[in-house]
Amino acid sequence: MPDLATPLIAWYGSNARDLPWRRPGFGAWGTLVSEFMLQQTPVSRVIPHLDAWLSRWPTPAALAADPPAEAVRQWANLGYPRRALWLHRAAVEIRDRHDGVVPREVDELLALTGIGDYTARAVAVFAYGDRHPVVDTNTRRVLARAVEGRSQPGPPAKTDLARMAALLPPVDEEAAILNAATMELGAVICTARTPRCDACPISDRCAWRAAGCPDTGDARRKQARYEGSDRQARGAVLRMLRHADAHAVRLDEVIADWPDARQRDRAIDSLVADGLAEAVEGTLRLPV
DNA sequence: TATGCGTGGCG
DNA sequence: TCGCCAAGCAT
Structure with a gap:
C-alpha cells in the first residue's frame, strides 16, 4: 500500500481551514460541543451557534445546571434536536461521574449519552491528543477511493476503525494530524459528488483514480422525502x-x-x- | 444491520 | 424545481 500519511499531513499543514475548534487551547468541552453540533450539520451553520452556546455555558456544569428545555431552545434550528437533549444529558453525566471534567478515555466517552464511535475518538484525539483512529463519513469515502478504488464507501462497519488505525503514524501528534487531514480532504477535495482530483495531494496514488474513476454504485441509503413527513x-x-x-x-x-x-x-x-x-x-x- | 431522526444550501 | 448532501447516534 502506498504511503498516504506523508502527503496528507503535508497537505493539511498548508491547507487546513481556520476553524474555531482548531484554535490552540479550545478545550475539551468546546470540542465536545462542536462535535455534537457537527453530527450531520454543515460547518458553516455550526460556527455561530457554537460561539453562542459556549458563551452561555462555558462548562459542562453550567449547562447541567439549566433545564433541558433551555438546551433545546438554544439549539434553535440546527436540526436533529435530540442532540440538544443528549448533549444536556452528557453534561449532567460529566458533572456527576467525572467531576465536571470531560473524560479522556474512549470507554468513558462512549458511555456518555449521545456519544458513539466517532465522537468519542474525536474528543480523545482532537482535545487530548491521544492516538486513536477517527473515522467519519469523509474518512470512509477517502479510504474507499484511495485504497479500495470504489467511488463511494460501503455502510459503516466496525472494521473501518482497524483500517484507519493501520494508517496512523506511531507518534501521537502525527496520528492526530492524519485523522484531521483525512477528514479535511474528504470535506473539501474528495467530496461526495464532484471531487476536485486536480487539487488532491494523493491523486497520484489513488486506486480509484488509477482505475479511471469508475462509478461503483452508491451504497448510501436514500434519504426519505422531508416534505409531508x-x-x-x-x-x-x-x-x-x-x-x-x-x-x-x-x-x-x-x-x-x-x-x-x-x-x-x-x-x-x-x-x-x-x-x-x-x-x-x-x-x-x-x-x- | 436497517431505520428514524431536522434543516437549509446548492447544482 | 427538486434531489442530494452535511464531522452520527440510538434502537
Whole structure:
C-alpha cells in the first residue's frame, strides 16, 4: 500500500481551514460541543451557534445546571434536536461521574449519552491528543477511493476503525494530524459528488483514480422525502414550543392548522416519547 | 444491520 | 424545481 500519511499531513499543514475548534487551547468541552453540533450539520451553520452556546455555558456544569428545555431552545434550528437533549444529558453525566471534567478515555466517552464511535475518538484525539483512529463519513469515502478504488464507501462497519488505525503514524501528534487531514480532504477535495482530483495531494496514488474513476454504485441509503413527513411535523411542533417562551401551549393549539391531524398527534406523541416535550394538564412544553 | 431522526444550501 | 448532501447516534 502506498504511503498516504506523508502527503496528507503535508497537505493539511498548508491547507487546513481556520476553524474555531482548531484554535490552540479550545478545550475539551468546546470540542465536545462542536462535535455534537457537527453530527450531520454543515460547518458553516455550526460556527455561530457554537460561539453562542459556549458563551452561555462555558462548562459542562453550567449547562447541567439549566433545564433541558433551555438546551433545546438554544439549539434553535440546527436540526436533529435530540442532540440538544443528549448533549444536556452528557453534561449532567460529566458533572456527576467525572467531576465536571470531560473524560479522556474512549470507554468513558462512549458511555456518555449521545456519544458513539466517532465522537468519542474525536474528543480523545482532537482535545487530548491521544492516538486513536477517527473515522467519519469523509474518512470512509477517502479510504474507499484511495485504497479500495470504489467511488463511494460501503455502510459503516466496525472494521473501518482497524483500517484507519493501520494508517496512523506511531507518534501521537502525527496520528492526530492524519485523522484531521483525512477528514479535511474528504470535506473539501474528495467530496461526495464532484471531487476536485486536480487539487488532491494523493491523486497520484489513488486506486480509484488509477482505475479511471469508475462509478461503483452508491451504497448510501436514500434519504426519505422531508416534505409531508412525520419529521417535518415534529419540526413544526418543536419550533412552536421553542418560540413559546417559557409558556406551555394548549394541546389543541399545537400546530392546529397542520393538514394531517393524525400526523400531528403522532408527532406530539413521539416527541413526548423522546423526552423532547412534556404533556402537562392539557398543555405541551419543552422538558423542564 | 436497517431505520428514524431536522434543516437549509446548492447544482 | 427538486434531489442530494452535511464531522452520527440510538434502537
